[in-house]
């Protein structure tokens with residue numbers, strides 16, 4: 385158990401945006417009381433506990449993941465994954481066995497990716513009925529925007545739900561994205577999901593997350609906080625349909641504690657590239673479809689005005705160039721005096737040059753996912769296959785965004801949660817001129833998210849008065865991000881212990 389006041393030091397400290405030697409931190413009451421010269425620290429260390437990580441260790445602010453789905457990710461960890469299958473035939477066989485061996489109310493299989501299967505196509509309702517005739521079964525694609533259900537699962541859906549083809553069993557957008565709403569997990573599942581997700585994030589050196597949910601998930605977070613079980617710091621945003629109720633209760637962005645705060649209002653302007661539902665001006669390669677625009681600029685304008693009246697940040701998912709343009713147009717109509725509520729666009733993956741200019745002019749905050757580049761942004765990868773030779777290279781222009789003076793934060797979207805994968809995506813962008821150096825990438829994964837939740841004065845940096853959310857990594861400033869190891873994580877000066885944390 386950590387004592388209240390201590391000194392901590394490592395070979396390198398990430399201070400003021402770069403790695404420095406000879407630094408120590410004085411930690412007291414969960415905050416950084418002072419940034420010291422190591423020699424002064426040694427003197428003080430005669431009177432205080434002195435934690436020295438000697439050898440190749442680095443001390444950084446703990447990561448802030450500016451976009452994740454913590455509870456959903458945690459629930460998914462208990463769900464059978466279809467990642468790694470290379471044929472639909474094997475997948476169907478796996479489902480047949482799984483369902484016959486375990487008694488459940490509903491089976492949700494996650495993370496399938498038909499582009500990696502020999503057959504290269506989605507399964508059908510009929511095929512699922514053949515292997516699982518008696519219980520509801522749903523397969524959700526890795527992107528979260530597409531799912532396929534068997535007949536029993538489709539029976540549970542009310543009539544008239546958008547994006548559901550009852551013949552093929554394919555569901556796009558609304559249902560897969562809001563699976564929890566249509567097929568609600570019980571409270572215990574959510575609670576277990578949060579605790580499991582929290583553990584996994586802490587293992588990766590993350591102390592703060594921007595999470596998305598409903599009043600119900602918020603209530604469960606609140607319960608865990610009261611019980612002293614919420615160790616992470618959670619900025620909890622709500623889906624759009626809850627704006628009215630939240631505003632009615634007088635709640636707004638920023639309300640809460642240093643462990644659980646009310647975030648913004650989240651809406652979707654399009655889908656994903658992997659599901660070919662992200663909205664572009666030009667069609668996807670080899671098709672005449674160019675995605676689905678879910679909100680137009682008038683709807684966005686209305687949303688922004690309503691949220692502004694209630695004091696809420698607006699957080700809009702937009703991936704394709706067309707969706708991004710539409711969202712910016714909506715912001716332009718709604719905003720007249722800058723962007724004090726720090727409204728954000730999430731993903732902003734394929735902006736046109738003019739959109740980057742517009743985002744800057746409107747001072748829109750951009751929450752981006754560098755791990756997407758690592759996963760899909762390689763030569764011959766999914767972006768190239770789906771979007772074609774010219775367009776795919778426009779993906780995630782991180783350096784251009786930063787150098788345009790835009791506010792940028794890194795997050796994972798929990799696909800998967802590792803900040804190290806994200807750092808390496810940013811540092812090895814397929815377009816060399818869009819690569820970021822390690823220091824800048826780390827800043828976007830720490831200070832970045834803190835700024836987006838209005839917490840730049842208390843977290844994301846190692847400075848006097850800041851929360852002692854500290855991360856010790858084994859490695860050197862020039863190490864490959866994939867080789868870095870999480871040694872210890874301190875949240876509010878308290879060392880995280882237990883399962884898998886700090887086992888190097």
Ligand SMILES: [Zn+2]
Pocket residue numbers: 451452453797
């Ligand atoms: Zn997301």
